[in-house]
């Protein structure tokens with residue numbers, strides 16, 4: 001029998017996902033952290049690291065997701081929270097993006113989130129009340145120029161989250177999409193390097209005057225999968241420092 005509340009966090013080796021795993025562990029969850037791979041020292045400084053269990057899985061492969069959840073179902077009676085942070089960004093407009101980049105973007109950003117939700121639903125139902133929070137992007141609401149695959153994949157994450165909210169609300173499962181603006185993570189550091197920009201450049205148009213941090217998103221995730229947001233479902237919650245593209 002499990003005692004603690006349980007959570008699965010995907011993309012948990014990344015900038016936002018690792019902060020979400022830390023925050024949910026601090027909130028008292030037993031966290032199952034899914035990613036392709038983890039840094040040797042992942043969570044080594046985290047005071048709650050004993051509550052975070054890394055599991056290596058390719059979330060772009062539905063059969064690998066299924067196998068990971070078969071193992072989780074053998075160990076858990078229920079799941080209280082699922083936070084999908086997995087995602088990749090590939091640049092290009094309709095004429096310049098490669099077929100490979102288009103398919104990879106959808107395989108990870110859309111299929112990875114969809115199949116993880118689908119595998120988790122039976123365990124989430126068993127919790128009685130539970131929640132999913134899926135990271136989309138503010139570019140899923142208002143597309144950014146030159147990122148057609150990423151924009152469309154994140155719009156799909158918003159729509160699949162709203163669809164899940166409609167279909168499973170009666171089972172006590174709440175589902176929200178989260179739409180961050182610019183959050184300083186390896187993904188954004190790479191974007192800055194590619195464009196010869198600094199963090200200050202990125203901050204200029206942001207009304208609140210700074211680039212976001214992974215802990216900003218982790219705080220929102222903690223709220224969205226916690227009891228205080230019990231009447232929130234089917235939302236697309238923006239966290240952008242006031243910036244919309």
Ligand SMILES: NC(=O)c1ccc[n+]([C@@H]2O[C@H](COP(=O)([O-])OP(=O)(O)OC[C@H]3O[C@@H](n4cnc5c(N)ncnc54)[C@H](O)[C@@H]3O)[C@@H](O)[C@H]2O)c1
Nearest residue numbers: 011013014015016036058059060086087137182183185187
């Ligand atoms: N950083 C931002 O400004 C920002 C803004 C809006 C949305 N987002 C979204 O937030 C999420 C997290 O982004 P981040 O900035 O922390 O990026 P990140 O690159 O640091 O983290 C993404 C994680 O996903 C993992 N991943 C990628 N493909 C995988 C696969 N096939 N199987 C398993 N894991 C895989 C990576 O290993 C990585 O750890 C992404 O969905 C991203 O699109 C980020």
